[in-house]
Amino acid sequence: MDIVLMKNLKLLPTLLLLMVSAVSLAQKGTNMELWPKGAPNSNGDDKDRAELTVYLPDAKKATGRAVVCCPGGGYSHLAMDHEGHQWATFFNNQGIALVVLKYRMPHGNPMIPISDAEEAMKTVRRHAVEWHIDRNNVGIMGFSAGGHLASTIATHSTGEAAPNFQILFYPVITMDLGFTHKGSHDNFLGEGHSKKELRKLETEYSNDLQVNRTTPRAFLALSDDDKAVPAANGFGYYQQLYKHDVPASIHIYPTGGHGWGYRESFTYHYQMVFELKGWLESF
Numbered sequence: 001m002d003i004v005l006m007k008n009l010k011l012l013p014t015l016l017l018l019m020v021s022a023v024s025l026a027q028k029g030t031n032m033e034l035w036p037k038g039a040p041n042s043n044g045d046d047k048d049r050a051e052l053t054v055y056l057p058d059a060k061k062a063t064g065r066a067v068v069c070c071p072g073g074g075y076s077h078l079a080m081d082h083e084g085h086q087w088a089t090f091f092n093n094q095g096i097a098l099v100v101l102k103y104r105m106p107h108g109n110p111m112i113p114i115s116d117a118e119e120a121m122k123t124v125r126r127h128a129v130e131w132h133i134d135r136n137n138v139g140i141m142g143f144s145a146g147g148h149l150a151s152t153i154a155t156h157s158t159g160e161a162a163p164n165f166q167i168l169f170y171p172v173i174t175m176d177l178g179f180t181h182k183g184s185h186d187n188f189l190g191e192g193h194s195k196k197e198l199r200k201l202e203t204e205y206s207n208d209l210q211v212n213r214t215t216p217r218a219f220l221a222l223s224d225d226d227k228a229v230p231a232a233n234g235f236g237y238y239q240q241l242y243k244h245d246v247p248a249s250i251h252i253y254p255t256g257g258h259g260w261g262y263r264e265s266f267t268y269h270y271q272m273v274f275e276l277k278g279w280l281e282s283f
Contacts, residue, residue, distance in 0.1 A: 029053040029088065029100070034119055041115050043107045050116040051102040052123065055088035056131055063095035064134030065280075067167065068120045070101050072144025072259070075113070075187035078102060082261035083143040083169075090262070090273060094280065097133055099124055103149065108190020110152075110205060117153045118161035125160050139165035139216070143261060144229055145184040147171020148207065151237065154218070155210035163216050165283070167276070170222045170258055173233040174209075175202035181229045208233075211240040217247040219279045221272055223256035249279050 034050035056062070071083035078084070084100040091098040103116035121138060128135045140163040142150025147168040154166040172184045189201050203209060218241055222234040231252060241248040253268040260266035 029055045029085065034101075034116060034123065039104070039115075041109060041112045043104055043109060043112050045105070045107070048104045049102075050104050050119075052120060053085065053100040053102075054131070055085075055092055055098040055100070057092040057095045057097060059132055061092075061095040062097070062132040063137075064132065065095070065137045065139070066097040066099060066124050066131070066133045067091060067139045067141050068099045068101055068117070068124060068163070070103060070117060070140065070142035070146035070149045072142070072146040074181065074183040075106055075145045075148075076183065077105075078146075079143070079259065079261065082263050083146065083259075086262040087141075090277075094277065096280070097124075097131055106188050106190070108187070110188055110201075113149050113188075114152060114156070117149050118157055121153065121157070121163060122160045137164055139163050139167060141167035141169075142171060143169045144259065145172050145181065145188070147234075148173060148184060148188070148205075151207040152205060154216055155207045155212075165216045166218045168218060168220045168234065168237070169261070170226055170229055170231075171220070171234055171237070172229050173237045174206040176206060177202075179230050179232050179236075208236045208240045211237070211244050211246065213244050213246065215241065215244065215246050217283065218249070219276060220248065220250045221253070221276070222251070223253050223258065223260075225255050226258045228258035247283075249275075251275055 032052050034052055039050060069084050071078045071080050073079050088098045101120045103113045106112045124133060124138050125135045140150045140153050148171055150166055151168060151171055151173055154163055172181045174180050175185050220234045220238055222231045224231055238248055238250040256266050
């Protein structure tokens with residue numbers, strides 16, 4: 001029996017478990033309004049309200065770890081299912097709470113989604129005892145523009161809003177128009193800025209430029225053939241993490257394009273979830 005086949009057979013039980021997890025029903029989530037007393041930084045759309053959906057593992061299985069999830073959508077809409085709710089079973093089966101954030105669209109005001117994401121982190125920690133969560137084991141996860149929001153929180157936020165780790169899928173990282181996703185750039189930063197003001201905002205929210213030695217550890221997954229958000233975004237971020245001695249794991253898949261999330265149609269789906277599971281178990 002060749003070595004490759006032997007290795008595959010050893011991995012078979014784990015792969016089968018992941019397949020069962022993918023098709024099983026997730027524990028029903030609990031919805032809650034993020035700002036019950038009124039949200040700050042109004043974007044002028046009263047129907048656009050920030051909400052949380054909380055998926056808790058069985059209390060006996062809870063590890064104390066939690067992940068706040070930021071779906072993507074170019075800061076114009078949200079892919080709530082395959083970049084949000086569909087991940088609940090994966091995390092709950094590992095004893096990890098998943099909190100899916102429906103954040104408000106910025107309409108040119110970056111502080112709107114940032115304030116929502118920070119409040120989501122604080123809310124999880126406020127409910128730590130009730131939800132069986134360790135306040136020092138709360139991470140943030142994001143996809144595409146949600147990956148930009150997650151990496152913004154990871155590089156800018158402090159105190160109760162700061163994550164302990166970050167998980168980024170095909171993230172927008174830079175605001176440099178040569179590499180960014182232009183729709184995310186325009187929706188997040190808005191219009192009407194002077195050239196000087198715009199350059200300042202682009203620098204502030206190019207999160208590769210904001211990495212330092214206190215930035216939390218990271219897992220990054222992207223596709224080499226992503227035409228919407230160039231892989232250079234995630235790779236540039238990884239380089240800065242490495243430069244600043246921040247533990248990081250990067251996975252660049254040959255194909256897949258953009259926006260696969262938890263979709264099993266993604267060719268490397270099971271490989272990806274296996275690698276993420278291994279990373280989560282590494283610390």
